[in-house]
Amino acid sequence: MAETLQSLRGMVDLLPEQIALWQHLEAVAREQFRRAGVREIRTPLLEATELFARGIGEATDVVGKEMYSFLDRGERACTLRPEGTASVVRAVIQHSLLGQGPQRLWYGGPMFRYERPQKGRQRQFHQIGLELLGIGEARADVEAIAIAWDLLEALGLDELTLELNTLGTGEDRARYRAELVRWLEAHLEELDPDSRNRVHTNPLRVLDSKDAGTQALLAGAPQLGDALSGESHERFSRVRQGLEALEIPFRINPCLVRGLDYYSHTAFEITSTHLGAQATVCGGGRYDGLVEQLGGPATPAVGWALGLERLVLLLAQRQTIPANSPPPDLYVVNRGEAAEAWALALTRNWRLAGLAVELDLSGAAFGKQFKRADRSGAPWAAVIGDSEAAEGVVVLKDLRGEAGEDRRLKPEAVAEVLAGRPQL
RNA sequence: GCGGGCGUCGCCAAGUGGUUAAGGCAGCGGCUUGUGGCGCCGCUAUACGGGGGUUCGAAUCCCCUCGCUCGCCCCA
Numbered sequence: 001m002a003e004t005l006q007s008l009r010g011m012v013d014l015l016p017e018q019i020a021l022w023q024h025l026e027a028v029a030r031e032q033f034r035r036a037g038v039r040e041i042r043t044p045l046l047e048a049t050e051l052f053a054r055g056i057g058e059a060t061d062v063v064g065k066e067m068y069s070f071l072d073r074g075e076r077a078c079t080l081r082p083e084g085t086a087s088v089v090r091a092v093i094q095h096s097l098l099g100q101g102p103q104r105l106w107y108g109g110p111m112f113r114y115e116r117p118q119k120g121r122q123r124q125f126h127q128i129g130l131e132l133l134g135i136g137e138a139r140a141d142v143e144a145i146a147i148a149w150d151l152l153e154a155l156g157l158d159e160l161t162l163e164l165n166t167l168g169t170g171e172d173r174a175r176y177r178a179e180l181v182r183w184l185e186a187h188l189e190e191l192d193p194d195s196r197n198r199v200h201t202n203p204l205r206v207l208d209s210k211d212a213g214t215q216a217l218l219a220g221a222p223q224l225g226d227a228l229s230g231e232s233h234e235r236f237s238r239v240r241q242g243l244e245a246l247e248i249p250f251r252i253n254p255c256l257v258r259g260l261d262y263y264s265h266t267a268f269e270i271t272s273t274h275l276g277a278q279a280t281v282c283g284g285g286r287y288d289g290l291v292e293q294l295g296g297p298a299t300p301a302v303g304w305a306l307g308l309e310r311l312v313l314l315l316a317q318r319q320t321i322p323a324n325s326p327p328p329d330l331y332v333v334n335r336g337e338a339a340e341a342w343a344l345a346l347t348r349n350w351r352l353a354g355l356a357v358e359l360d361l362s363g364a365a366f367g368k369q370f371k372r373a374d375r376s377g378a379p380w381a382a383v384i385g386d387s388e389a390a391e392g393v394v395v396l397k398d399l400r401g402e403a404g405e406d407r408r409l410k411p412e413a414v415a416e417v418l419a420g421r422p423q424l
Numbered sequence: 425g426c427g428g429g430c431g432u433c434g435c436c437a438a439g440u441g442g443u444u445a446a447g448g449c450a451g452c453g454g455c456u457u458g459u460g461g462c463g464c465c466g467c468u469a470u471a472c473g474g475g476g477g478u479u480c481g482a483a484u485c486c487c488c489u490c491g492c493u494c495g496c497c498c499c500a
Contacts, residue, residue: 006491061498065425083500109500116425117495127500194497205498260499269500276494281498307500335458366455370460385458399460406459 010123055086057261120278142242152354176227204363327377
């Protein structure tokens with residue numbers, strides 16, 4: 001036997017058994033977006049590396065060490081998209097969509113990050129995301145969050161926590177960052193080693209340290225809230241009031257810092273306690289500077305992304321929906337040269353009439369075929385042997401009924417019987 | 425990139441140095457050459473992730489390697 005091949009690390013197959021769950025998820029999301037007046041956009045999986053470098057930020061982990069990047073045959077620097085927002089913004093700019101007014105868009109599909117796989121994290125993973133472009137109102141943040149929240153509720157998920165924070169404007173954050181770094185440098189000796197490393201690479205992250213000693217120390221650190229302008233404060237309170245008015249529960253988390261550079265003002269995460277270490281199901285926020293940074297007109301925007309693998313883990317735990325695809329309506333048992341040819345034609349006609357029909361192609365003994373018919377889960381079997389083929393009739397057998405007798409019917413009558421309108 | 429755990433048939437799983445490596449499920453064949461669900465019998469070509477070593481002898485011990493998995497970092 002030849003050596004077997006495997007999918008690449010972190011690239012998983014979704015087998016037929018799991019597909020019903022995924023399709024359910026996608027259907028619920030589509031319906032949610034339809035109701036919310038959000039249109040779908042599809043962008044390429046492959047983009048110029050520069051798009052992500054400029055959009056997400058050179059210094060972030062996503063860009064610095066997690067991208068699937070390579071040179072194509074024309075020596076162009078290409079990257080498999082690690083997230084959706086940058087591509088959507090690029091497309092919106094490229095096609096001047098903002099000239100038509102604000103854009104309410106959603107996207108879905110695979111994303112790629114070169115990370116060590118673990119629970120709820122793959123190298124190829126799937127996101128569904130929302131972007132509201134051209135709307136700067138605090139109400140847009142609230143609406144975006146509400147759409148995500150309602151989508152998760154429509155999936156039957158509860159025990160979710162919405163965490164909320166504000167990052168202020170870029171200037172607010174830069175001012176605070178400098179202040180925080182000064183303070184951290186003064187207390188360098190007291191920090192845990194992990195946090196010490198982050199003082200210069202990602203100082204805001206230190207606030208989120210899991211080390212108890214560091215957390216205690218941080219009580220005396222400068223607060224992001226104090227560095228915010230009055231306008232930023234005002235804006236954040238409008239977001240909070242909006243959520244309260246919609247009765248969407250949330251928790252203020254001053255340590256919540258989004259990793260990507262483009263965020264400003266509202267930042268939020270929806271987490272579950274049933275996922276292990278990778279608890280974030282949905283993450284998002286406002287990114288008012290991104291469109292301009294990518295060469296478009298200054299445009300406020302807010303959005304989020306949902307991680308589908310994590311949702312699937314939660315749905316599978318809850319057994320919210322059946323995981324199997326439905327059985328066929330009719331199983332065609334057939335044997336004999338003339339019968340087999342006729343069965344193929346009949347199967348096609350029944351399918352054209354809208355029935356889900358499985359044709360037994362084994363040519364095996366009737367007994368075997370009935371066994372398979374039974375296991376297929378089909379409620380009915382059509383039996384076609386050479387005598388039926390000669391007479392132009394089909395034996396219709398009720399596989400599930402108590403006293404279901406076999407009936408000899410014209411093939412045209414089969415669809416009627418299955419539809420519950422027997423015609424004798 | 426760094427830690428921990430694990431790798432026996434398609435799936436679950438016994439076996440921890442010694443004649444032919446249990447068992448269950450699934451699959452296939454037969455009992456039953458045109459009627460299934462139950463039952464019985466049999467099969468899945470020497471299957472212990474791969475390579476090397478120790479030993480009279482290894483799935484069982486050692487080394488290396490690959491893979492999976494959980495966690496760190498980071499993120500959805």
